[in-house]
Amino acid sequence: MLDKALNGSKSYWLWLAGLSAIIGLAFLVYMKQWTFGLGITGMHRDFTWGFYIAQFTFLVGVAAGGVMLVLPYYLHDYKAFGRITILGEFLAIGAVVMCLLFIVADMGQPTRAMNVILNATPYSMLFWDALVLNGYLALNLIIGWKLLEAERNGVAAPKWVKPLIYLSIPWAFGIHTVTAFLYSGLPGRGFWLTAVLAPRFLASAFAAGPSFLMLLCFIVRKNTNFDPGEKAMKTLMKIITYALIANIFFFGCEVFTAYYSNIPEHMAHINYLFGFGDHSHGVLVPWMWTSMILMITAIIFLVQPKIRNNEKYMPILCIMVFIGTWIDKGMGMMAGGFVPSPLHHYNEYVPTVPELMITVGIWCVGFAVITILFKIAVSIKEEIRA
Amino acid sequence: MKNRRDFLKVAGASALGLSTLSAGNAFAIGEHFIPADQTKKKDSVLEGTRWGMVIDTRKLTPEIVEDVTHICREKHNVPDCQLFEEPKKNKEHHEIKWIWEEHFHNAFPNMAADFLAKKLEDTPFLVLCNQCENPPCVRACPTKATFKRPDGIVLMDFHRCIGCRFCMAACPYGSRSFNFQDPRNGLVDRKPTNPDFPTRMKGVVEKCNFCAERLAVGEMPHCVEVSKGAITFGDIGDEHSEIRLMLEENYTIRRKVALGTGPSVFYIV
Numbered sequence: 001m002l003d004k005a006l007n008g009s010k011s012y013w014l015w016l017a018g019l020s021a022i023i024g025l026a027f028l029v030y031m032k033q034w035t036f037g038l039g040i041t042g043m044h045r046d047f048t049w050g051f052y053i054a055q056f057t058f059l060v061g062v063a064a065g066g067v068m069l070v071l072p073y074y075l076h077d078y079k080a081f082g083r084i085t086i087l088g089e090f091l092a093i094g095a096v097v098m099c100l101l102f103i104v105a106d107m108g109q110p111t112r113a114m115n116v117i118l119n120a121t122p123y124s125m126l127f128w129d130a131l132v133l134n135g136y137l138a139l140n141l142i143i144g145w146k147l148l149e150a151e152r153n154g155v156a157a158p159k160w161v162k163p164l165i166y167l168s169i170p171w172a173f174g175i176h177t178v179t180a181f182l183y184s185g186l187p188g189r190g191f192w193l194t195a196v197l198a199p200r201f202l203a204s205a206f207a208a209g210p211s212f213l214m215l216l217c218f219i220v221r222k223n224t225n226f227d228p229g230e231k232a233m234k235t236l237m238k239i240i241t242y243a244l245i246a247n248i249f250f251f252g253c254e255v256f257t258a259y260y261s262n263i264p265e266h267m268a269h270i271n272y273l274f275g276f277g278d279h280s281h282g283v284l285v286p287w288m289w290t291s292m293i294l295m296i297t298a299i300i301f302l303v304q305p306k307i308r309n310n311e312k313y314m315p316i317l318c319i320m321v322f323i324g325t326w327i328d329k330g331m332g333m334m335a336g337g338f339v340p341s342p343l344h345h346y347n348e349y350v351p352t353v354p355e356l357m358i359t360v361g362i363w364c365v366g367f368a369v370i371t372i373l374f375k376i377a378v379s380i381k382e383e384i385r386a
Numbered sequence: 387m388k389n390r391r392d393f394l395k396v397a398g399a400s401a402l403g404l405s406t407l408s409a410g411n412a413f414a415i416g417e418h419f420i421p422a423d424q425t426k427k428k429d430s431v432l433e434g435t436r437w438g439m440v441i442d443t444r445k446l447t448p449e450i451v452e453d454v455t456h457i458c459r460e461k462h463n464v465p466d467c468q469l470f471e472e473p474k475k476n477k478e479h480h481e482i483k484w485i486w487e488e489h490f491h492n493a494f495p496n497m498a499a500d501f502l503a504k505k506l507e508d509t510p511f512l513v514l515c516n517q518c519e520n521p522p523c524v525r526a527c528p529t530k531a532t533f534k535r536p537d538g539i540v541l542m543d544f545h546r547c548i549g550c551r552f553c554m555a556a557c558p559y560g561s562r563s564f565n566f567q568d569p570r571n572g573l574v575d576r577k578p579t580n581p582d583f584p585t586r587m588k589g590v591v592e593k594c595n596f597c598a599e600r601l602a603v604g605e606m607p608h609c610v611e612v613s614k615g616a617i618t619f620g621d622i623g624d625e626h627s628e629i630r631l632m633l634e635e636n637y638t639i640r641r642k643v644a645l646g647t648g649p650s651v652f653y654i655v
Contacts, residue, residue: 037588038549039472039566044479048551048564108549108564108589115529115548126528126552187522187645188558265496342560343488343513344495347479 001149004379005372011223016371019364026361029354030105038108040354046341047334047349051359052106054330056099058208059366060179061201061329063095063136065209067172068239074165080231084217086151086377087228089144091213092172094370096137101362103130125181132175139168144373152380176201183337191269191336194257200250201329206243208325210236211318216374218315225385226378234309240321241302247325248295269336272346279346284335287327294324430604435623436538437517437596438650439607440632443509445616451487451510453612458485458594461608463585465572472567482563482572484594485514485609494641506655512609512617515540515561515594516641519648523553523562532591538623538650539596549589558645562593622650 033040043050069088072078104110121127143164150157180198187193214236217228258266271277274292275285298320301307308317340346351359427433458464467481491498493511521540523532531546532553554562568588570576578585583599586592597607605611610619620629638652 036472037565037567039480039588041566043566044476045481045483045563046560048554103550106550108551108591109547109587112529112546112548115531115546119529119531119546121528121530123525124528124552126526126550130528182552183555186526186556186558187647188642189555337555342495342558343492345492 001145001152001376001380004376007379008375012371012375016368019368019371022364023361023368026358026364029357030361032354033105033358034110038106040352042350042352042355044347044349046345046347047338049106049334049338050349051331051351051355052102054334055359055362056102056106057179057201057333058326058330059095059099059102060133060176061205061325062209062212063092063099064172064176064202064205065207065213066092066095066140067169068206068210068236068243069213070165070172071169072235075169078235080229080235083381084213084228084232086144086148087216087220087374088209088213089140089147090373090377091209091216091370092140093137093144093373094366095209096133096140097369098362098366099133100137101365102359105358105362125178125185129175129178129182132171132178136168136171136175139164139171143168144377148377148380151384154384173202176205183333188342189337190263190265192333194254196250196253200247200254203243203246203250204325204329207240207247207321208329210240210243211321211325214240214314214318215322216370220374220378224378224382226381230311233311233314237302237308237314237317240318241299241308244295244299244302244321244325247328248299251328268340268344272339273332273336279340282335282339283348283350284331288332291324291327291332294320295328298324428604432601432604434537434601434621436519436621436650437601438538438620438622438629438652439517439596439610440618440629440636440638440652440654441512442616442618442636442654443511444654445614446510446512448510450612450614450616451512454512454609454617455485455487457608457612460579462583462595463569463573463578463580465569467572469572469574470567471571480566482565482569482592483561484563484592485512487511488513494639496642496644497639509655511653513559513561513641514609514651515596516559516647516649516651517594517596519650520646522556522558522645522647526552526556528552535598539598539601540593541595541598542590542592544584544586544590544592547590549591551591553591558642558647559649562591564591565589 041050041052066088069081069085073081073085104113107113116127116130143161146161147157177198180201183189183192184194184197214233217233217236220226221228255270258270268277272279272282273284273288275282275289298317301313301317307313335349339348459466462484464482464484467477467479470477470480473479487510490502490506490509490511493513517538517540519538521532521534524530524534524540527533528550529546529548531543531548532540533543534540549564551564554564565586565588569586570578573579573585597605597609600607606619607617610617618629618632620627622629622633624630632654633652636654638654640649640652643649
């Protein structure tokens with residue numbers, strides 16, 4: 001099936017060449033980080049996870065979001081998703097690849113990465129995160145590949161794939177739950193120390209993942225003969241709507257708990273993010289409000305079926321959801337956790353140019369993986385139809 | 387460059403030597419191998435069930451604080467962030483801290499009262515790793531690079547640390563530092579101030595080690611020795627120890643006890 005990836009139009013190759021150029025440049029910048037250390041980033045003693053881990057957290061959500069196709073199709077026999085389930089699985093692969101690269105980029109001693117396996121430590125949430133992410137990657141690779149192969153050959157997929165599919169559904173919830181546990185199990189970080197963090201992560205994931213997939217569907221439809229199907233896209237929009245509302249609802253629960261209880265340790269972080277109180281000039285204030293306005297405006301439009309189901313508005317709505325959740329769960333999650341510090345110092349963080357370039361490079365790797373996998377899937381679907 | 391070349395020469399020669407002798411060496415090591423728990427410890431080694439510290443803030447003066455932080459930096463080759471070439475601004479962003487000075491309201495943010503005694507506002511508070519009884523950093527570490535010894539000291543294995551900084555997110559006391567760059571960049575001429583203690587490498591986390599290297603040779607921690615009696619160190623697991631007597635006689639506080647970490651550093655205020 002790999003042959004399908006090697007046989008594309010001029011614009012396909014141009015796109016991949018462009019991505020490779022950026023990846024190459026980013027790699028050179030990474031070499032600078034390799035020799036000097038993580039000091040080339042804007043991170044510091046009081047703000048020890050920055051842009052890389054922000055992307056990681058968000059992208060685990062995108063990866064988990066694929067389950068919003070798999071679950072209705074396999075557990076509820078929702079046929080409309082049949083055509084694009086494979087795209088959800090392949091998007092998950094691209095997202096997990098980015099996650100793993102962001103983790104490596106964030107390590108002080110990347111050559112020791114295997115220590116996590118060699119000195120396996122079951123009480124560390126990071127150990128489990130490494131395990132579930134790699135497991136999820138393997139599951140999606142095997143399932144996606146086998147299903148597509150079967151589809152191409154016009155035969156039923158091998159029987160052993162089915163249990164793997166069923167396993168991948170709770171597993172998707174698992175990767176994001178464990179990622180939330182990285183944060184919510186830490187004492188002394190008021191912003192993260194909340195039981196609703198994992199549900200909130202899942203809610204924003206099920207908005208962000210499908211909205212990213214919707215955008216990809218539009219790109220695929222424009223550039224190929226493959227049509228994801230109107231019904232499937234409308235259902236995805238409905239899923240995005242509910243998930244986004246749940247995300248905002250959970251955030252509302254956080255705000256209520258923090259402010260009604262009036263516990264300074266819990267209020268301080270939200271104050272900082274949104275510019276209330278004594279330390280009201282945080283660098284992230286405009287970003288956080290942008291995120292909130294984007295998500296709330298998107299909800300106002302999404303709950304109206306006429307707008308939600310209109311293909312003219314779908315892409316812009318999905319972009320709003322994507323950017324809104326990206327800020328919310330990316331930098332918002334980091335800055336909220338680290339500022340103020342455990343000693344109540346307000347030391348802010350701004351990513352540096354090299355850090356941003358490495359980040360863009362990793363996103364481009366993800367785009368390249370998604371492009372190639374989608375190219376294979378779509379070519380085969382076109383081939384079958386022809 | 388010359389040093390580097392010399393080093394490579396030596397390293398090359400040693401590698402050659404090792405490869406020819408390796409078979410014989412392996413045999414020799416195997417024959418004389420003794421597990422660590424069967425070796426005899428020197429009598430001078432200080433052993434405890436749970437090491438702890440009492441800081442009498444009434445006795446702390448700016449001079450003592452200066453002496454304490456200075457000796458710790460010098461003896462543990464802690465880099466001086468002002469010597470870093472990068473970053474140009476905010477050099478303290480890459481600062482490494484083992485024991486340092488904070489205000490009361492930073493050391494005890496959840497105790498900061500509106501009408502705090504003036505003397506507490508003005509007193510320099512020394513903060514360091516609390517060597518917790520139930521350390522969240524140890525729980526978080528995915529490689530056991532940070533671990534708790536049976537005597538309660540939480541240590542770092544700098545060769546195992548992958549630099550994920552999960553422990554730093556987990557520590558509720560901000561007691562851990564990350565080497566955002568080669569720490570020797572912050573040492574004069576890149577040379578250790580104390581050749582008997584290892585310098586670290588970039589990309590690993592470090593923190594106060596309760597001077598475990600001193601206890602191993604029967605000495606008290608450096609900070610204790612220069613504190614003019616303001617810092618007491620001892621075995622809080624031993625009810626007859628001097629430190630336990632101090633804890634019985636004085637009202638002490640610990641940082642963020644509500645989190646259940648069980649700090650082993652006590653403050654008399």
